[in-house]
Amino acid sequence: MSEAAMQGAADRDSALRSIIARPIAGGAVHTIIGPEPGQRGPWSCITDTPRPSQDMVGPPAAYLAVAAWAA
Amino acid sequence: MGVAYRGQIPLQDIRVDFQVEAVTGPDARGFGVRKTVTLHGPLSDTQQLRLRRAAEYCPVGQLFTKGAMALEDQVTGSAEGTAPAAVARMSRVLQPALHTPKSLPAGAVHGRYLAETKEYADNGVLQHEGEVKVYLTCENLTRTGPWTLLAGHSSEGWVPPPVPLAYAALAASTVTTLQQCVSPDAWPVAGFHVEMAPYGGGSRDQAQASAAAGTINTRRAVRRVVLHGAPSAGLVQGIEAALQHDPLSTSFRAGGVLLGEHIVGG
Numbered sequence: 001m002s003e004a005a006m007q008g009a010a011d012r013d014s015a016l017r018s019i020i021a022r023p024i025a026g027g028a029v030h031t032i033i034g035p036e037p038g039q040r041g042p043w044s045c046i047t048d049t050p051r052p053s054q055d056m057v058g059p060p061a062a063y064l065a066v067a068a069w070a071a
Numbered sequence: 072m073g074v075a076y077r078g079q080i081p082l083q084d085i086r087v088d089f090q091v092e093a094v095t096g097p098d099a100r101g102f103g104v105r106k107t108v109t110l111h112g113p114l115s116d117t118q119q120l121r122l123r124r125a126a127e128y129c130p131v132g133q134l135f136t137k138g139a140m141a142l143e144d145q146v147t148g149s150a151e152g153t154a155p156a157a158v159a160r161m162s163r164v165l166q167p168a169l170h171t172p173k174s175l176p177a178g179a180v181h182g183r184y185l186a187e188t189k190e191y192a193d194n195g196v197l198q199h200e201g202e203v204k205v206y207l208t209c210e211n212l213t214r215t216g217p218w219t220l221l222a223g224h225s226s227e228g229w230v231p232p233p234v235p236l237a238y239a240a241l242a243a244s245t246v247t248t249l250q251q252c253v254s255p256d257a258w259p260v261a262g263f264h265v266e267m268a269p270y271g272g273g274s275r276d277q278a279q280a281s282a283a284a285g286t287i288n289t290r291r292a293v294r295r296v297v298l299h300g301a302p303s304a305g306l307v308q309g310i311e312a313a314l315q316h317d318p319l320s321t322s323f324r325a326g327g328v329l330l331g332e333h334i335v336g337g
Contacts, residue, residue, distance in 0.1 A: 040228035065240035070182030
């Protein structure tokens with residue numbers, strides 16, 4: 001294994017979770033973004049999908065990604 | 072805005088508008104976007120081209136257009152006394168019913184730069200590019216959104232930076248896809264969650280330098296699906312199969328989301 005590959009494997013193994021997403025009632029998803037060094041946070045967001053029987057409580061997840069692109 | 076500052080380009084304001092469309096095709100991407108960037112300021116053609124390239128190669132834009140993500144998937148069980156490897160072996164006996172994820176509703180995303188949030192150091196050097204107010208709306212079966220959020224860079228750090236927000240969207244999309252694709256009967260009673268662990272992404276300055284130079288800066292992350300309890304037989308295999316159907320995973324790995332792009336002067 002090359003030095004670069006070994007470093008990559010070490011980086012991967014030491015990578016800490018900084019984002020957690022979990023399903024919540026009604027099929028929506030609650031996601032928490034942990035802060036990186038020097039940032040505040042954590043930040044929280046809700047995403048959802050269209051359903052005939054209930055309002056969406058947040059945008060679809062792909063829209064959140066497009067919002068990140070816009071920012 | 073950061074690239075314009077570093078390149079001494081007189082960009083006074085910028086607006087970004089995306090139209091989101093459902094797209095059918097052989098892959099799992101399932102959607103595409105048309106982007107319009109409106110630049111305000113006395114810009115030459117060359118400066119507009121530089122900003123267009125920067126927009127194309129911005130850290131999040133690279134994910135959508137260039138597939139600049141190396142994503143490693145892990146599925147682990149959290150059942151006490153049950154090693155993940157043993158869980159995986161045990162679970163490859165039967166595969167739960169796999170469904171196709173629902174198509175993405177059409178809609179729009181509008182980004183409006185908040186110029187007053189730009190921050191300078193005492194010596195006049197730009198420290199933080201500031202924040203963006205983003206409006207989102209999509210077709211809904213009950214009523215139309217819309218939603219508003221803030222993102223960007225500021226010393227106060229009240230809003231999430233763009234790249235972590237994109238990772239959060241990927242984690243959320245993964246949960247939604249797993250809910251839609253894997254039969255509810257297959258999940259452990261206590262449920263599951265998804266974790267993202269990015270690594271080796273480089274600094275914001277490095278990312279902006281890549282954007283200015285038009286080079287790809289591959290983002291790397293571990294994505295873990297954590298099962299709360301012992302999974303039913305075949306669940307791990309079913310999850311691995313379902314992950315291949317996630318629209319954002321496919322987009323970030325393969326790019327190709329951009330259906331059209333317009334750069335206009337304001």
